[in-house]
Amino acid sequence: MNKLNLEDVLVLDIETVPLMANYEELSPTWQALWAKKAKILDKDEGKSAANWYERAGIYAEFGKVICIGVGIFYEEKGQQKVKVKSFENDDEKALLESFIKFLKTHYNGNDHLLCAHNGKEFDFPYLCRRILVHGLELPKILEIGNKKPWEIKHIDTLELWKFGDYKNFTSLNLLAALFNIPTPKDDIDGSMVRSVYWEDKDLKRIATYCKKDVATTARLLARLQLNISIADENVVIV
Numbered sequence: 001m002n003k004l005n006l007e008d009v010l011v012l013d014i015e016t017v018p019l020m021a022n023y024e025e026l027s028p029t030w031q032a033l034w035a036k037k038a039k040i041l042d043k044d045e046g047k048s049a050a051n052w053y054e055r056a057g058i059y060a061e062f063g064k065v066i067c068i069g070v071g072i073f074y075e076e077k078g079q080q081k082v083k084v085k086s087f088e089n090d091d092e093k094a095l096l097e098s099f100i101k102f103l104k105t106h107y108n109g110n111d112h113l114l115c116a117h118n119g120k121e122f123d124f125p126y127l128c129r130r131i132l133v134h135g136l137e138l139p140k141i142l143e144i145g146n147k148k149p150w151e152i153k154h155i156d157t158l159e160l161w162k163f164g165d166y167k168n169f170t171s172l173n174l175l176a177a178l179f180n181i182p183t184p185k186d187d188i189d190g191s192m193v194r195s196v197y198w199e200d201k202d203l204k205r206i207a208t209y210c211k212k213d214v215a216t217t218a219r220l221l222a223r224l225q226l227n228i229s230i231a232d233e234n235v236v237i238v
Contacts, residue, residue: 011071
């Protein structure tokens, strides 16, 4: 197996929210559709569809992407570094168009790879679905149709850590603690993104959180794949 070249890898993380601030703002058609979904989620808990709506953002049919953080590996003076930035926008279509342009410009080669924590289960398919919803063209690196598993250019740090064990989910926060990497959850966590967005109207705060997740994932990838520890001073967040 060839040694991973980190400079071929783009690390990413997405933040998503429900399409509307609350269930009551949905059209009757979409209220009915969400109610069917909520009934599946409820499992005899007795919560209403409106109460379940705070979780709508994790489903691409009922949510939208508001921020995409990316981590770019590079070497400088013999030191492995990673630069982290983000794309954020209330207008999801404009956000996705900017991200697609970035991928096509910088990560469109046969050797390029995408990496995320739980990316194969969440980030990658969510992005693909929302790109199609807006009638946009999937960038080459996100296309998986008619490809064999080894032809798909996606890395998942959760999958790397499982070593074939599919019984349990291991959070990024837990792995950060395990490998002595600074936690990305020092301000908000994923459960708070909806309220910070819809109630506090603070997209910049979400973007900061997203970039911390990316930095942690990048450092975890370097540790898992190459046994490289990226020092705090070699993480550049812009």
